[in-house]
Amino acid sequence: MTSLRLLQHRAADGTRSVIAATDEGASLVPGVDSVRELATRAIAAGTDLATEVRACGTGAAVDIAAELAAGRLLSPIDHGDPAHLIMTGTGLTHLGSAEGRDKMHRAAAAAETLTDSMRMFLDGVAGGKPAAGETGQQPEWFYKGDGSGLVAPGGALTSPAFAQDGGEEPELAGIYLIGPDGTPFRLGLCLANEFSDHVTERHNYLWLAHSKLRQAALGPELLTGAIPDQVEGMSRIHRDGALLWEKPFLSGETNMSHTIANLEAHHFKYDLFRRPGDVHVHFFGTATLSFSEGVTTQEGDVFEIEAAPFTLPLRNTLAKAPPSPVVVRAL
Template identity: 60%
Template sequence: MRLIQLLDGDGATRVGEVDAGGAQVRLLEGPASMHALATAAIDAGRSLDAEVATLPGDTRLDYAALLREGRVLVPLHHPDPAHCRVTGTGLTHLGSAAARDAMHQNLQQQAQAGTLTDSMRMFQWGVEGGIPAAGEAGAQPEWFYKGDGGIVVAPGAPLPSPDFALDGGEEPELVGLYLIGPDGTPHRLGFAIGNEFSDHVTERQNYLYLAHSKLRACAVGPELRTGPLPRDLRGTSRIRRGDAVLWEKPFLTGEANMCHSLANLEYHHFKYAAHRRPGDVHLHFFGTATLSFADGVRAEPGDVFEVDLPELGAPLANPLRTVAAGFAPGGVRSL
């Protein structure tokens, strides 16, 4: 099932179901948000699909028009942004078979030479132990924090990059959308397209700057896809500059292209009690293997990032915009 959040004609947040052809959206009567819909499903002991099936709604809206008019919102949010955690895991994707073979050879050479970097060592742990048997914990992945719900922008909205940033580059990724139930159980509502967006120049200066490089905005949506995912997901990441495509490259995701299972990544995120606070929303990025930055591309304000992953519905497109940080050295006041 394909679900979205949108603004109706009165400017109120609503939930809609996208039809199989992707042309129309059925406006659901009842829940005022995806958070409310998921909460009702948890309370009733039903799946999200089953909960939607109980809801009336005869109004049909043109999906393309909703996107064009900027009325499609992030597919899941919390009414209080402080109760939404945006996080991610890195070094999770294998890439193409050729790149995989080259990576394995490089790992062996570095290991023999005693020069294996921390990043490569962590990747190797994932290759060796990131897909454990059902019910078991596998290798622990890299993990990072991006921010709370206030950093998430809707489809079509500008991605703000602070003026102190050294770079602003896309990261096309799969995102898991979760709501913590009243008893502390994480419930996965489904998956969405994401642009994790990071400062790769800052990260390249020193790997210990990774935490700084991730404290940026991100985009998620337009759709939430419920149920299991295909193991092999293939999409396209591109950057448009004016009427031209500046850069374009296919990308692979899904468990067939990863060195960690989704279940293992979820376990290592939610094993922390602080990540299981009832009522909280989590948006978790699962990593990527494709970056324009790796090809020497530098995005400029006004460029549009587009992540197209057909199995998850309509593409996610967002223009880049530089914004003032709003804070200067010495800006802290003593009380």
């Protein structure tokens, strides 16, 4: 089974199912209602996702493009307890992202030859692709949230009322399930919009942590198997039905200063991130930002990301949450 992609579906009556898609077509996977369940079975059997899909047999054919248009495709991974889905990421892994970040920080570090961001990027260029068995340079790392912040394909990416910006970050995300003995298993890759607040970060790069505590969206397909070295796609913003901005984006290790294995090693080296049963969504970084080109997004804008070998686009509308004051009470 080549180019196996897994999708999660919810029918009008709420029934969940898993869809297996290949170049030959797509069909339901009988007997499972989540990708996490399918992966759990594969780990227990000592096999892989493709083998487990074959063992389940073939169900009814599905038109995945039609199901996406109808709003019946979910994020391709989730967890019954959102607190056990952890979203994290690494930045400065692509040249474009380093250049964009450097522009944002240069004004604050004008007296330095290189900003901290560019120095970290250059450290990655020098040591982010270690030989097998060696430890590579650790990347920038950030925490993004838990499963409550994962938005389905077609859903709204909602900025909190206090946000100063809501901007797209088109990239790849690795999807992982931690096995019973603490081993991280990579299930595959997804297209992703690692939605962030770039104005907040620009004010002071030490506010990166604040700027990343936002929702995120995954494309509807989880690509299993070998990681492609080269991924080429397009990132677009539509406003009032018209194209406002678009630019190609490149990812895959050919276009990165770190190997995926190095990014994984520095994330999963922490015991905290090897808790059995947890799901991890880890964003690998971006090379393209509309913010870096002077675009200011506004409520109602539609983000669109597409890239082969994924066959379906990721589209999300920008929304703004109403103010929600918080009062801390003493007991």
